[in-house]
Amino acid sequence: MGYEHILDMKVYIETYGCQMNVGDSEVILSILGKVGYSLTDDMNEADLILANTCSIRDNAEQRIWGRIEQFRLAKRKNKNVRIGIMGCMAERLKSELLESGKVDLVCGPDAYRRLPALLEELGHTTVAMDVELSRTETYADIEPKRIDSNGVSAFVSIMRGCNNVCSYCIVPYTRGVERSRDVESIVREVRTLWEGGYREVTLLGQNVNSYSYTDKEGKHTGFAELLRKVAGEFPAMRIRFSTSNPHDLSDDILYAIAEHENICRHIHLPVQSGSNAMLEKMRRKYTREWYLDRVEAIRRIIPGCSLTTDVIAGFCGESLQDHLDTLSLMDKVGFDSAFMFQYSERPGTLAARKYEDDVPPAEKTRRLNEIIEHQVKTSGRRYAAQMGKVFEVLIEGPSKKSISDLCGRASNNMMCVFEDKHPDRNRVGSTAKVRVVGSTSATLICEEIENAI
Ligand code: 5AD
Ligand code: SF4
Numbered sequence: 001m002g003y004e005h006i007l008d009m010k011v012y013i014e015t016y017g018c019q020m021n022v023g024d025s026e027v028i029l030s031i032l033g034k035v036g037y038s039l040t041d042d043m044n045e046a047d048l049i050l051a052n053t054c055s056i057r058d059n060a061e062q063r064i065w066g067r068i069e070q071f072r073l074a075k076r077k078n079k080n081v082r083i084g085i086m087g088c089m090a091e092r093l094k095s096e097l098l099e100s101g102k103v104d105l106v107c108g109p110d111a112y113r114r115l116p117a118l119l120e121e122l123g124h125t126t127v128a129m130d131v132e133l134s135r136t137e138t139y140a141d142i143e144p145k146r147i148d149s150n151g152v153s154a155f156v157s158i159m160r161g162c163n164n165v166c167s168y169c170i171v172p173y174t175r176g177v178e179r180s181r182d183v184e185s186i187v188r189e190v191r192t193l194w195e196g197g198y199r200e201v202t203l204l205g206q207n208v209n210s211y212s213y214t215d216k217e218g219k220h221t222g223f224a225e226l227l228r229k230v231a232g233e234f235p236a237m238r239i240r241f242s243t244s245n246p247h248d249l250s251d252d253i254l255y256a257i258a259e260h261e262n263i264c265r266h267i268h269l270p271v272q273s274g275s276n277a278m279l280e281k282m283r284r285k286y287t288r289e290w291y292l293d294r295v296e297a298i299r300r301i302i303p304g305c306s307l308t309t310d311v312i313a314g315f316c317g318e319s320l321q322d323h324l325d326t327l328s329l330m331d332k333v334g335f336d337s338a339f340m341f342q343y344s345e346r347p348g349t350l351a352a353r354k355y356e357d358d359v360p361p362a363e364k365t366r367r368l369n370e371i372i373e374h375q376v377k378t379s380g381r382r383y384a385a386q387m388g389k390v391f392e393v394l395i396e397g398p399s400k401k402s403i404s405d406l407c408g409r410a411s412n413n414m415m416c417v418f419e420d421k422h423p424d425r426n427r428v429g430s431t432a433k434v435r436v437v438g439s440t441s442a443t444l445i446c447e448e449i450e451n452a453i
Pocket of ligand 1 (some may be wrong): 039056057168169170270272310311312317342343344345
C-alpha cells in the first residue's frame with residue numbers, strides 16, 4: 001500500500017458538535033490506526049492535529065477558528081506538524097479553509113477512508129483536500145476505535161446524511177443524502193461491543209426513524225424492525241437511539257420500544273417551535289397538533305418514557321405570539337430536559353436564501369432566556385416528581401462531585417448519583433437498584449437499595 005514508512009506517528013483529535021461526530025472521530029482513529037497513528041491527548045507531542053468540526057451555528061464555527069490558532073502555536077514549535085479540519089465545517093467551507101493559510105488538510109464526512117492517501121499527498125505537497133460527498137458510504141466495515149470511552153456505553157452509527165430540508169439547517173449540505181447501514185454490520189458491531197464489556201449502545205443517525213435498508217435478497221428493514229432485532233438479539237444490552245424526527249415517529253416504533261424492556265424509556269424528539277407558522281417556514285413537515293399527538297402516543301404506549309427536545313428561539317419572522325406558542329407547547333408537554341438555541345443563519349440554507357433574519361439579536365437572547373428559565377423550572381419539577389421511585393441504574397463510574405459516589409443513568413436517561421456501598425468492588429458496567437431521595441433539575445439523588453440484583 002505504500003504507507004509502511006508511516007510508523008509510530010501520533011494524532012491528537014478534538015471533537016465538536018453532535019454524537020455523530022463522536023462516532024466519526026472513532027472511525028477516523030480506526031482508519032489512521034491502520035497506517036501507524038496512535039492517539040495522544042497532548043497536542044504538543046502530536047504529528048497530526050485534527051479537529052472534527054460542527055457548522056450547526058455560527059458560534060460553533062467561531063470556536064473552531066479559535067482552536068485553530070492554538071493548533072498553530074503547537075505547529076510553531078514543530079513545523080512538521082500537520083493541522084487537519086474534518087467534518088461539517090470542512091464540508092461547508094472547503095478550500096476557504098486552505099486559503100486561510102492556517103490548515104494543511106481538509107477532509108469532509110464521507111472522505112475519511114482517503115485520509116491515509118491525503119496524508120501521503122502531504123508528504124510532497126503543502127495542502128490536501130477531499131470533500132466529496134457519497135451516496136453510499138456508511139463506513140459499515142470499519143470497526144471504530146473507541147475514544148474516551150467509559151467502556152460501558154458506545155455510539156453505533158446506523159445511518160448517515162439527511163433527506164429532510166429543514167430550512168434553517170446546514171446538515172443536508174454538510175452530510176449529504178440519507179443512507180442506511182447494512183443491518184448485519186450493525187448487529188456485528190453491537191456484538192463486538194457486548195463481548196468487549198459494553199452494556200449500552202446508542203444507535204445514531206440524523207433521523208433514525210427513517211432508517212431503511214434493503215439487502216441483496218430484497219429484504220427490507222425499517223427502524224422498528226432494526227430496534228426489535230438488536231434488542232432481541234442482545235437482551236441484556238441497553239439500547240438507546242438518537243435523533244428522532246416527529247414526522248416519522250410511527251406507532252410501530254413506539255410498540256417496538258414498549259415490547260422490549262432493554263430499549264430505554266427515553267425519546268429525544270426535537271420540536272424546534274410551538275408555532276404552526278414557524279414550523280411551516282422551518283419545513284418541519286408537522287404541525288403543533290401532530291407533535292402533541294405523537295407525545296400523547298408516547299405517553300399511552302410507553303408509560304414512564306421521558307421526553308427531551310431541541311428548541312430554536314427567534315427564527316425568521318417569529319412574532320411574540322409565535323414565541324408564546326413555543327412556551328405554551330413546552331408547558332403542555334413538560335419536557336424532562338431540552339437543548340435550546342438562538343437561531344443562527346447558515347449561508348446557503350433555504351432560510352438564508354428566502355427569509356430575512358429579522359428578530360433583533362437582543363430580542364433573540366431575551367426569548368431564549370425566557371425559554372431556558374421555563375425549562376429549568378419544568379426540569380426541576382419533572383425530576384422532583386421521581387421522588388421515591390426505584391430505578392435500575394447502569395453504573396458509568398464515580399460521580400463528578402465525589403469519588404465515593406457512583407453515577408449512572410436510569411432507563412429514562414436521568415442521571416442518578418448515589419453512595420457506593422461496595423467501594424471494594426469495580427462496579428462500572430454493572431447495575432444497581434436505587435431509590436430516589438432528592439433531585440436537582442438535572443440529577444436524581446438516590447440511595448442504593450441493599451439486596452440489589
Ligand atoms: N440555528 C440555531 N439552531 C439550529 N439547530 C439546527 N440548525 C440551527 C440554526 N441554524 C438546532 C436544532 C437542532 C439542533 C441539533 O440544533 O434545534 O435540532
Ligand atoms: Fe454539527 Fe450538525 Fe454536523 Fe453534527 S451534523 S457536527 S450537529 S453540523
